[in-house]
Amino acid sequence: MVNPYNDSELGKKQQVAEMFNSIAPKYDFLNHWLSFGIDKLWRKKAVKLLKPFKPKDILDVATGTGDFALEAMKLNPNHIIGMDISEGMMNIAAAKIEKLHLNDTISFEVGDSEDMRFETSSIDAITVGFGVRNFEHLEKGLSEFHRVLKSGGVACVLEFSKPRVFPIKQLYNFYSYYILPLWGRLISKDTRAYTYLPESVSAFPDGEDFIKVMKKVGFNSVKEYRLTFGIATIYFATK
Template sequence: MSVKPYGNQIGSKKEQVTQMFNRIAPKYDLLNHLLSFRIDKLWRRRVVKLIKPLRMPDVLDLATGTGDLAIAIGRKVKPNVIYGVDISSGMLALAAKKVLKHQLQHKIVLKEGDSENLPFEKHSFDVVTVAFGVRNFENLQAGLSEMARVLRPGGMVIVLEFSKPLSFPMKQLYRLYFTRILPWWGGLISRDKEAYSYLPASVLQFPDGKDFDDELVKAGLNPVRRWKQTFGIATIYVALKPEQ
């Protein structure tokens, strides 16, 4: 059974995740960069570099949140269009302000939607990206299968997600920070302790590494690269949709 943000409350994981992000949206950017020591920006830049060689791609950024990855792509790549989709209206409201600030409204279209039931036709996109979002899916296979469905043959999926370091002493330091310090610090600033207790719980439960590659294969995608970031704190996964 998948972990939920508010385990003692009524509601599906999807409903609770939506509620959680609507609640923490005002503090999300501050905490995201603060708790990651801003290393998350480096990881996003590496995702953007993987897309940069493509010519005028149609890009779908799922779980776009406040739009950080969509904006980074819009600033460094020459896309035809970028759709940023998220289930949280609160997060999208902040994303819209940031898109206007960066004058990318002609490139980025924001849309409220469910990553497990996308409002797009099959073969609509050249690239699908997700940064720190797949572990929030209620049904991981449904979400990955939707990515495969909307991708064009030969299209690319790029997933940036937290993972679990395996080597001493990073493994021990990471667990201490992630399970003790981060929930306390995040809960204090956001005033939602459950949200920042859910973060480490969802990461520890998530099938990272080869296990996630196996999930991509089940969804009909071909993993081509697994790129560990910063001692394995996060991983960038790259997969292609087979040519037909």
């Protein structure tokens, strides 16, 4: 298991919360700048895949600063709940929602993806952007997704993946292990956050390996959509 802080005695969940609380003020700037804004296009693609299902009650897990929840407003839902273990990130998300006067539709709460408070078969769609690789117990978290979704409900997981084609693979690895951590440290002042990112991507079971885990917990249909030469992937699963 890859943890944000190797010298910490805290569990992975607590370390992840601590890390995101630390970088929260600079997160949006770094996220969009270091990805050249492509992350916004990835979320748009994910929401387009959700559109035919017309979900009304949406749960955005690992909501962070709320970008996926805001993009999901294009689906005209009744309610979006953004859940995260980092209060620092959600404070920034809440400020965005307040500014856009969307408090009646989007709400935020601290929550653990592996032990969610929601009733079984109560949610139309679950979204999660760049969050599942931070789960302490991946299978347990995905089992919770399956439990809370209604029959016919969908889970839309957007996550980083590993490019496999030359020279994209080599360029991506160089950028991830040398350029990204350098700028991340300089701007966020957290010496580990942007080193942990490529390490966690490398350790994550992407592609067919991730699909196998989703099917193992009960999803009977899982499709993958590889994006931007395989730098990211959308996993789209139905219950």
